[in-house]
Amino acid sequence: MTDITSKPPTEAVLAPDVATPEVVPAGVPPKQGKPASLWSDAWKELRRKPTFVISAVIIIVMVVMAAVPTLFTSVDPRECSLLNALQPPSAEHWFGFDLQGCDYYSRTIHGARNSVAIGLVVTFFASLIAVTLGSLAGYKGGWIDSSLARLADIFFAIPLILAGIVLLNALGSKSVWTVSAVLIVFGWPTMLRLMRSSVLSVRELDYVDAARALGASDWRIITRHILPNGITPVVVYATITVGVVISAEATLSFLNVGLQLPAISWGLMISVAQNRILEAPHLLFFPGLFLSITVFSFILMGDALRDALDPKLR
């Protein structure tokens, strides 16, 4: 219960999203004079890294945009007038109008919600599955390990977009939930492999043996000793996965098997725009830009996290 090293991971993972540097006391040595943990070390390094700061700021803006789009625009994205159809960007309407004459800035802002929600929900559940099954497989070994590995192989054998097209088309209903469910089902195998190999490398360490010798239960060993030390690669990969999922959702929506109108989504906006690229390139440009920037910041943040957390690179 007094195991302090198991706490910092969650804090450090959440910190970039919720805390500004002022909240975390700068330069204060780690609590109780203990040597700095990997995570507090990493956090110190990250705060000074421009790529991390930039990506964190963009991600916060996008999350806020997804949660409260009205902060950014007071225009109703569904209030349209055909008189304005396809008007290019102007001083009053920065992003112009779409084919139905809806304000494109407002639609782009409101499009953040579906992308960010799907990205976070899918990553959360896929990593939850991967971490649970991965630590089980890595720790227990034997038939549990090999059957889970084979199960992952099977899902891994079908490319994500292909699986998404086939399954979503079969499911018929295409809401945020079904799209998320499909992406979760085909998203966990890679992370399972990562978690498993990471657990394998931690399992043999001395302090795990020590805990076992002291009579700790499997549950305690996994949650207190193996997870906090083995989860790092999964955290890095999960950050990147948010971006990958957002991109996959947009691709599926673009191919007309993801979210359907009247839902507002960047992928869908580009799908509608594709026949008008020549006359109205702004229809492609703005949602494409928002989409790419969002994916970019998650991948950049994952990169920065990896650099900070991998002691070999120091």
Next chain:
Amino acid sequence: MTSYIIRRLGQFVLVFFAATLMIYAMVFAIPGDPIRALAGDKPMPDSLRQTLTQQFHLDEPFLVQYWYYITGVIQGDLGTSFNNREVTEIISERFPRTLRLAIYAFIIEVIIGVSAGIWAGIRKDKFFDSLVKVSTVAVISVPIFVLGFMAQLIIGVRLGWLPVTAGNPPSLYGYLLPAIVLASVSLAYVARLTRSSLVENLRSDYVRTAKSKGLTQRRVIGVHTFRNSLIPVVTFLAIDLGALMGGAIVTETIFNIPGIGRAVYEAVLAQEGNVVVGIVTVLVIIYAVANLVVDVMYAVLDPRIRYD
């Protein structure tokens, strides 16, 4: 070693059956009338319905249906489409175009990706390195359909450097833009992988030894580091050739190339179950074989890795 290959082959067989079963289930076992799905919106006479029910063994349990299907696949029979075309015929007509596209993309990816990675790795933390690091993240971040449209709009229409679509029949020149777009993401991965692998190896003991023997920079990098660094890159490339074919769906849709990716997409929209399952099965086989070859190659090439 032999036992490893045998075990790996066993896994391959298992994955093949389970993955095809899963696809088959996704296409056919989900609620709905598969014959109506085959017919689309058109009405269907009862006699035809009965013939089709018998032809596809639809009155049998699902697993029996799958058994009929998979035994057919093993004998090289992927069934027929709704308008009675052999699925194998559709594939053999469409596949060469996708293969060409994938091979062009592959060549671009190898040449540009590896050389950018090497250059960045040698000049670690210099300007070109940072440029490669940032630009590869940027390329990976832009979804391929956005990239495709942007390329069409800017390179194809505004600048007029390359044709916007591949043309019919597609020409080598016409394939260039779609191949660049398809290659872009993998190219970025290849560059990053080459770079990090090179950087890691440049720090190793044998490189230090080579340097202290007084070998030239050229020889240290060219002979001692380069070949070792390429092991992970080669394995990535081998898997990627399989992935490129699956990834061609979006590229082929945008650039109007009638390849296998477009065929599967059209078949899904037209609810041509047999065509979908057939093509996906072929893609899964290609992907799984690529994985198998890589794993076995790895076992042969890298004696440091022990398999037991």
